Each structure stands twice: as C-alpha cells, then as structure tokens.
Amino acid sequence: MNALIESGTDMAPHNLDAETAVLAGLMLHNAELANVQDWLAEQDFYSHQHRVIYSAIVALAGSNKPADGVTVGEWIYANVTDDADGLAMLAINLACEAYTAANVVSYAEVIVEHSHKRQFIDTCQKALQAAYSRRGHSAEELAAHMAARLSAIAPVRTTGLRPYREVMKRFSDELLARHRDGKPIGMPTPWADVNKAIGGLQDGQVIVLAARSNMGKSLLGFQLARFTGLRGDAVAVFSMEMNDTDVAARDVAALGEVPLQWIIGQDLSESQEDSDGYWARATVAISEMMGASILLDDDPQLSSPQIVARAKRAHARKPLRLVVLDHLHEMTLPGKQDEALERGQALRDLKGLAKFLKCPVVVLAQLNRAGAEAKRPEVKHIRGSGGIEEVADVILFVHRPDVYNPNDRPGLVEVIVGKGRNIQTGTVVALRNQYQYQRAVDWDGPTYEFNEAPAEPKRPTRQLAPRLGSRRVRQGEDE
Template identity: 30%
Template sequence: MTSRIPNAVDAEKSVLGAIFLDQQTAPNIFDEIRETDFYLNQHILIFQAMKDLFKERKSIDYTSVKSVLEHKSQLETVGGLLYLLELSEYTVSIDHLETYIEIVKDFSLKRDVIKVTQELATQGLTTDVNSAEYLDKVEQAILSLSQRRKVGQFTQLSEIVKSVSEKLHFLQNNKGEVTGLTTGYKTLDKFINGLQPEELIILAARPAVGKSALAMNIALNAAAKNKGGKAGVAIFSLEMSNDQLVSRMISNISNIENSKLRTGYLTATEWRNFEIFTERLNTYNIYFDDSSSSNINDIRAKCRRLAQEGKLDFIVIDYLQLISVDSNKSTNRQEAVSRISRELKQMAKELKVPILALSQLSRDVEKSDDKKPTLAHLRESGSIEQDADIVIFIHREDYYNQGAEGENSGQTEILVRKNRQGRIGDIKFIFTPQYSRFQEQSNLEEPSN
C-alpha cells in the first residue's frame, strides 16, 4: 500500500483563482489562510505576491502578480505567465469559496499533524529523554495543533478584569451618554443603553403590527446617527424585497406616502423631495440582502466579509422564522428555530456587533384579556427567550380594534420584557403607517442626584 502526502491542489487553485476572479474575496481569504497552508511551493509564492499587492492597496490581477514575481525573480519558479493565466481562468464562480478554503486548511492541518507526530516519534526513538519531559513535549505539540481548529480558548482573569475596568472608566467619563450605537430613540436608548456589541436583540410582534417598519427605522437611524453617518448596517430581508424596504426608507425621511411611491403619482414638490432624500440615502453604508433562501451559514459568511472590510456595525434580520435550515439536522421546526437563535447569538459574539432579529408571536397572545405579548408568546421556541439579551414587543390597540373609534390613533407601546443589562418597561410611540414611521412619545424621568 502506497502512502501519499495529503494535499488538495485543485482547491488551492480554486482559492487563488477566486482572488483573480473577484478581488473582494481577498480580505476573507487572507484572514483565513496562511502561505504555509498551500502544498505546492509555486502556490505559496503566488499567494505571497497577492498579499504584498493587497498590503500596498494595489489591484490584484495576473499582470500585477506577474510584475511582483518578476521583481522577486520567482516568475519562472511558479510556472511563468502561462500558469498565472491558467489560475486566473480556473475559477468560474466564488459560490463555493468557503468550501475551498476549508479544504485547503483541512489538508494543511493533516500535513502538520503527520509532520509533528513523525518528529515526536523520531525524538522518542533517537534521543535520551525521560518520559515526563517527552510527554510534556507531546502535549505542547498537540495543543499547538488543536488551537488551529475553530474552537474558543480560555481567557485569563487578569485580561477580563482589565476589560471590565476600561469599560467602567469609560462609563464614568460618559455619564448619561449611550455607550452603544444609538437607535435614534432617546428613551429606548436609555432602557437598553444603545445597541451593544455581541448582543442578540429580539423584536417580536403579530403580523402587520409594524415590526418590519420599526426595524427599518432603527436600521436607518443606526446608519445615519452613528460614526458620523458612516456606520455599516447589514439588512437581511427574507420576506420583503430590497425595493420595498428602500421605498419605505424613502417614505420615512421624505414625507412621501408609501402608496404614492407604489403608484408614481407624485407632485412636483414630492419629486423634489424624492431627489433630495434619495441623495442622502446614497451616503449611508447600508447593505441589503433579500435572498429568500438564505440560511444561517450564508448570512454568517456575508457578514464576515463585511466585518473583515470594516463595514459592519449592526445586523438586522427580518425575520428569524424564515431563515432556512438543513432539514437533516433538525427533526422539527421548534428544534430548527432553537438552533437558529443559538447560532445568531454566537454570530453576534464572533463578529462583536449587535444583531436585531425579528420574530413572530404565537396566536395565543390574542387570547389574553389585554392582548399584550409576554415572553411565553414567542413563537415555536423557548430558546429564543433564553438566547436573547433583549426582548422587545410591539403592542397596538388599533390592531385589535379595527373599525372602532380612534382606530387610526397610531398609539403604540414598545414593551421591553427582557434586558440582561438594563431596565424593563413600556415606552409610548406613535406609528404612522403611511410613512412607515415610528416616533417616540414618552421621556424617562431623569434620576435625581
């Protein structure tokens, strides 16, 4: 039986070809893969040339890579210009790039395991070392290899104390100020202290109550009112199209009714407003994805790419129950939703950004006397409550009193029912559906000194 050193040359070619095909993939690939992860030396040299160009903020194409390799006298070593042309045409799609990256990393780790174990075996056979020292070397080598896997590591207490101390000093120097991203709503910010990194926030309501509109308002405010209007917001809409969402945003800030944007019957003044406010929208860093078939892995991969480019500060997902899952891994819908909520929380921690995920409420809320939602009404999964740092409900009397006097009052309550780091309570809002606009009506009493 012949043995062969583990390698995946085709996957390596696909990774290098992906960079030639789409330079936007470069940050993610450089973050995931090291030069030594490649098996072929020529691929190592090409990869290093690409990284050199990336660090110098230069375009990465076969001409620029050729120039770098020529400067280093490495062009003939890698196979010349013909090999670069072959790589640039090798990958026809980046759809499976994450798979190619994982294959390259997996085979690299296997090779390193073989190399380390062979070296350990040689040391045990040829050197005069006692068993305790030898075992210690083995443990150190295996630990070093295991840390290359995607697993968390312990953090020393002193590092955590330092982090807590820095946060405390920051809070002391910024008393009364929101420390997270502002939602654009003063009272809501005081309840939750803004949108904090690593937090999973659940916004839940019955259908047609306005949860998508409120999420859109918060997303728009987050983009416009943080980091000098340059905060990066990713919106995943699994129910509404990108056009519908942006139309709502335009209506919200321009005072043009949604219905007019659907029909195109605008006055001259409204057309001027449309032009003015769409120009303003164009300055915001908001990224939309309305792929109705998105699963949690797709969402995570897209957010990682934005984060690696420094373009991600906040994520909105509309809505949780529509995220598709691998049916082979879940026996029923409740288990699937539980897994999604856990992975959303893990994603918030990994990317260190707040995630606002919308959720449906069960019909049971309509059976209660006051029709106000509680945590027990979260649909399909108790784990949503468990995984969330904050749970917010929307309650509108108008929704249950259609046809009654005052049905168009717009009176709305935002119910903060879970908050790990802040207060619980109700906040009064006015909802104007024709403009998809939520306006805060109540103010907190300032604490006495």
C-alpha cells in the first residue's frame, strides 16, 4: 500500500493502491458507482491513466452499458488517442485482479482526501508566487482570494439523499418547540409584526432589504444589527456608505433617544437643561453600546470574496449569528461581465456565506432612480433585479408615503414583503417613524384600509379609512 507522501518531497499526496482498488471494484460491481459518483470526480485521481479509466466507467454507466475490462478497453480505443493500447491493457489487468467491491466507498474517501490535500498545496503555492511577485493585488486581496479558494474544499462526502423520516423527525422537534415552548421560528427582529409576517430571520438565508434613497433602509439595517448585538449574539456589520463613527452616532441617538442633529452638532439651539439631558442619555447609551457584540467594517471598497473572507475569520473567533451589509450596490465588482450578472454572483457568494455560517445575512439594496416614483416598490425596481430576485430568499421593501406627500399618513413606514418562501408575498407591515432617533418602532396608531380611488391625474390612488384594530396595514389594490 502506497503511504501518504509527506509534503516537501517531489510527489504530492496520493494513494495509487486506493485508486486501483476503486477502479477494480467498480468494474467488478457497476452498481457501486452510484455510491461514489456524486462526490468522486475524475480530477480526484492522481494518476492520469486512472482518470481515463474512471471517465470510461462513468461514460458507460451513463449509456446504461456494462463497464468491465473489455468494454472499458473498447471505450478507450474509441475515445482516446494517446497510449490507447497501454490504457486498455491496464483496464483489463485491473478488472482481472478485482476480487471484492466491499470497500469501494472507503477507498474513494481516501482518494478524495488526498485530492483535497493536493488542492490545498496548490492554493498555497500559487498564493506564495503571487505574494513574491511585485505586480498584482494587495496582500488583503490575496488573502481574500486564498480564503475563497480554501473554503471551496468541501467535505469528502456530501450529505446526499437521506430517509424522509429523518427530515420529518427534525421538523416535528421544531414544531413542538415552536408551539409548546414558544420558540420563534427564526432570529427575531425589533418589530413584532415583521416577525409575524416573515417568521423571523432564518439561518442560511439571504434577506434583501431594498428601498429608494431617503426611505430609511440603512436605519432599519443598523437597528436590526444593534438589536441583535445588544441581545448578546455576535453581529458583523459591513458599512460601505458610512464611516464607523457615523454608524456609532446613529446607535447612540437611537438607544439614548437623543436627536441625531444634536449628536452631530447641527442643532445647538437647545436649552442648557435639554443639553444636560442629552449628555446624560448619550453617556448611558455609549456605555451600553460598548457591551454590544457587534463587529464593524467600514471599508468603502469591498468585494464579495473579501466580505466572505472577513466574515469567516470573525466567525472562527466567535460564531456569528447575523451579518448586515450596507449595501449591495456599493460593492466592488470585477467589471468583466454585465453588472446585473456580477451583482447576482456577488449575492450568490453571500448566500454561500449564509449557509456556511448557518446564520441570516441581511443585504441592503438600492432601487432604480426612476422606478415606480411614489408607488410601492416591486422586485423589478431593484437595480439588477434579475440576479437578485433569483438568489434572495426574502425580499423586503421600505416605503414612506409621506416622503412624496407630507399629508399622506405622516409617520407611517411600510415594510412590504416582495418575495419569500412559506411567506405571504404582498403583506404590508406598518412601523412608526422615529427617524429623529434613528429608529422605527411598532405601529401604535389606527389600521389603514386602502380602497381603490377614481383614477385622476396627480391625485392619490387610494383613500384612507382609519379604523382602530390590529397594527397590521392591510394590503390594497395594486397601483
């Protein structure tokens, strides 16, 4: 049996005995291919000859033909030009030497493990070459690229199909915890009706929070991060629009109920008594925020691989329970393809991050400038909506009617469910605007019912009928 070749010698890690045993076993018992084909690839074999023979076995099985020494040899003669005679003879010899297929899966795991070690060595060598080169990318970019390459080295075997009873057992446990113990489905948000509408933030999901400018999407994103971090769960915030002290100012304003304009020094007309009160509350808020489990990165030019690498490094120190990114349309793109395609790929990278961390990733996004004007936004209004709609698990919109008409439901912030699995799309939740304190709170006013109004130019398309009751804003007719 070939032993593992130590790093530093002329040969990379491999095990030829395991490779020959797998090929022999597969030709002896073709049905064993189904147990390894989805995770054992041609490139996992160290020997080029063994790669060709494995390709022949897979191709024959795909054509519903038997794969033995003779048929594999015939396939090689028909499809391979270099050293066909030697490869065909090797296949026949392997088939003749086969005596059991019992350990095919175990030997295949050995092959893939060595393959992953070779991938690791190759990645490190390329990283060293790039680092020694005077041209190219910065050290941080190289580290981010290397981290992305290393994270692609998956476990030896994928989960694959499993008995449905296992899935149902796990669902039964979740159902009991939800109804008997009152355990929420996902991570809660600061807003009760949002939790009801979407079931909280689910682990492994990407939640896109989109809005036009001046609607408060960043405010809600930072409020969500603050709420989670103050509960003791680790949060990573990537702020590419605002610097770190601007984010801190908003948090202190929200937590201390201090007007943001006073904090940033734009409103100094208050009385001495008011100023003393603001100072006292701001001091308490600063002290509380120092204890929040929040990590902040305000680098303005981050790419998706850099974000993924930094989040994984933070996760290795303390498991993250939430990632907030402000925002998708500020991210650096490679610039080699259409922007919408690259934006969608960036979101796929973040989706992979969410699954790796097993936590929600909230991504803020911009709408097209000309999209919908004063109407409620829709998925098609998101910049680069095609790729984003395809990847996002949940899409929420933030809309404020009083931005366009100060007399139209002043103080109302609508959170609209644009997409979601197991969620009623189109649901509209009402929040109360407390933007002077950089936050939104649960709606405490009347419920608005939207009725279709006569279509007249430059007039509202809905009439208001205030009614006391639930805080939920009922969905109206499409505008």
